[in-house]
Amino acid sequence: MNTSSIVVQLAAKVLAAPIAVIAVALLVRGAGDIGDGFSAGAVAALGVVLHGLSVGAEAQSLRVVRWAAPIAVGGLLGALAIAAIPLAFGDPLLTHAPEPGSTPVTLGALKLTSAVALDAAITCIVFGTLVALIAALARTAREVGAGEADGEASRDDDRPEQDPRSGGGPGGRAEAPE
């Protein structure tokens, strides 16, 4: 194990908790401040990707990766349910609850409204789809790349430059077939 992967591993461990907090904060405070469900889901997904980089191939066995697709589909079903519930009370689709102008129940900064519930569902969808997609790309790249490397002795071109901001993550694996 080389130094850079140790650094990544350490960073992943240290950063996991703050990233989770930021994601939740973006969602909860989104109604009143910068951020929304999409940002929360995307930040959380980036956190998982960072963690995946540190553990490499084992990332596939992470519980959150295996559950990513169900989380996305569950989020979608939740969003559709939130949209449809007002129909049961004779209101139009996606009616805002509680009534506009009234004071909603709050839990700290969290306002319990239908819009925030929809935002939470969107967080699940964004998080689930992104994690599932990146994990599937990485897994396919590894398996197909391994297959190709077996067939043809790897002619190592010069290593492609890495994107410093994207952390060289799957990019680290991206050079395998190059």
Added chain:
Amino acid sequence: MLASGIGFCVFAYAARYLPRDLAGRPDSLAEQRRFWGFMVLFLVAMVGLATAQDLLAIFVFWDLTAIASYMLIGLKRDSASARAGALMALLVTGVTAVLLLVGALVLFAEYGTFSLPELFDRAGPGTAVTLGTALLCIAALAKSAQVPFHFWLPRAMTAPTPVSAYLHSAAMVAAGVLLIGRILPLIELSELVQTALVIVGLTTIVVGGALALLRDPLKQILAYSTISQYGYIVTAYGLGGKAGSSAAGLFVIAHAIAKSSLFMVAGTVMQQLGGEDRLSRLSGMAGRMPLTAVLAFVACAGLAALPLTLGFFKDELLFKAALEHSPAMAIALAAGAGLTLAYMARFWGGIFLAPGDPDAPPIVRRIATVLRDAVWAPVAPALMAPTALLVMALIVGGVWPDPFVALADDATFASLGTPADTPAAYHLDARAENLLALGAFATAAVILGTRMLWEARLAALYRAAGRIGPERAYAWTVGALNRLSNAAHDFEVRDLRTRITAVLVPCGILLAAGLVATPLEGSYRLGAVGPRDTVLVVALALTGLTAVATTRPRRHVTMVVLLSATGYSLAVVYAFFGAPDVALVAVLVETLFSLLFLGVFALLPSEVLRRKQQYHDIRVRRIRDPLIATGAGLFAFLVVWSALSGPSPEQVDRGADLLRRSPDAHADDAVTGILSDFRALDTLGEVTVLVVAVIAVLSLLARRRSA
């Protein structure tokens, strides 16, 4: 009512006919399944079409019938003529269906509604009504196979006989005149459209009738007869008024019953003779299939308007409506009726009689033969029963027409909103209608008697029309469109760049046309730039630089890095422009996209990536690509600039309104309020698409892994 009643009989007939017809074909079971599925779809669409009160709903059902008809005509997928016929029917009725939509939109633009009852209330004479109604009528005429759109119907006869019996005699072609009937109050507002309908109707009567006299295959004769008969109906609607509408209604009913039974007779005859479908090779079938002959006789009589059948009254009412219009019109229609009788006589006589047979048995023996064969009829009862049921309806209608006339009057009531009470009975006196009917019979006798004189000339005329007629124009148009489509396709699929070019260049041309057409005054404003905007300007300059730089490197990873640099500097612009929400999303999206790009590159074979790196070495591309890119970018820039320079007052109001309402909706952050509340339906749609797309990508990747 008509659709379901005849539908029932045809379904019963098909249950017996189809397994035999398709027997011995490789995937006969699948074809049968398709047949039943699309027949039911068609039935549902037809009922929907008949009950719809709204032009948009009519359009949807209209297209559904076209799709069902396409699948049914092309049921035998291995037959080239079936495929060509299906495509022709789909194109002719489908392309004109677009006119239906355009017509509906014209009326909507003028009167603000698609609902027919509301349109009848609001519409008055004027250009919009004439134009909209004319467009609707063109669609209807194409569907009812009127000249010059008639050519699709004979080609559609490659369909299995039950399909022809149902779709192409009773239902699909009836949909056209059904629409005309529905919009009759609009048509009556425009004399131009009325006159056009009469002209098209009369032309169609002559063209269809003449070709029915000429053609040899049984089903084609019936198809041309259908064309000609619907010419009457269109004429009747063109005559207008209660009499015209009721006549058209009864005509549709009587014709549908008679023609469906004739198609079933033709199918039975063809099946008994192992697929022989040419009139010239058939004769004397009365001895072999006497019951069929009798049924066919009544059906022909019904179509040719002989007394004691329902058909008689369809002509009576029509003559009456025409007399209200003008005597000349009535005489023209009577001549047309003579034409009908002539080709029906040819049809029946050609199949069932043995012309000039010297050994013909004396009449008494002949009746005995008929009775004996009736007992031992070789034709399956399941084929005969539905035909017999329809033929019975014709005879009942001939004796007791009141229920059918009441039905036609109901249709008039539905069209015009005024009750009609059309009298129908036999009158044994010399009134004009009766004289016209006699005139029609005499015309038929003359036509058949002088056959030698006109047959060859008519055939020559038909061949000449084939060289310059509308069918030729159709073939040429389809061929040219096909070549154009192939050329565009060949260019587009060459590689990813040509694919993008195929999108960007037409977009650029459209935008340029839009720019030329719009007044540009005040739409290109330059704001002031002060010292406070320095960061903004620097970030924008960086964005531009990185965007240009993206075109230079050869290595794909470098390109991705530069591309994300463009995105990040744009995020900075947003942040300084006072849109931190957008900036945050931009940064996140950029990061994720970089990751996805790198992941996809890892999947591409290294050979492909290496080959694509040589791309810049080809000279023509070094000139062409920057030109296309600059052009597309320039037009996009011009449009965005003008949009941002002068937002419309409504846009500004709407934005201010959203800002004001955000706190009420428990969102102090307007962006979140818009995304998850005001525009939540949009968001919901987007996330649904996202999940579906990702599921598709995941399954593609899984397939790649397993391969």
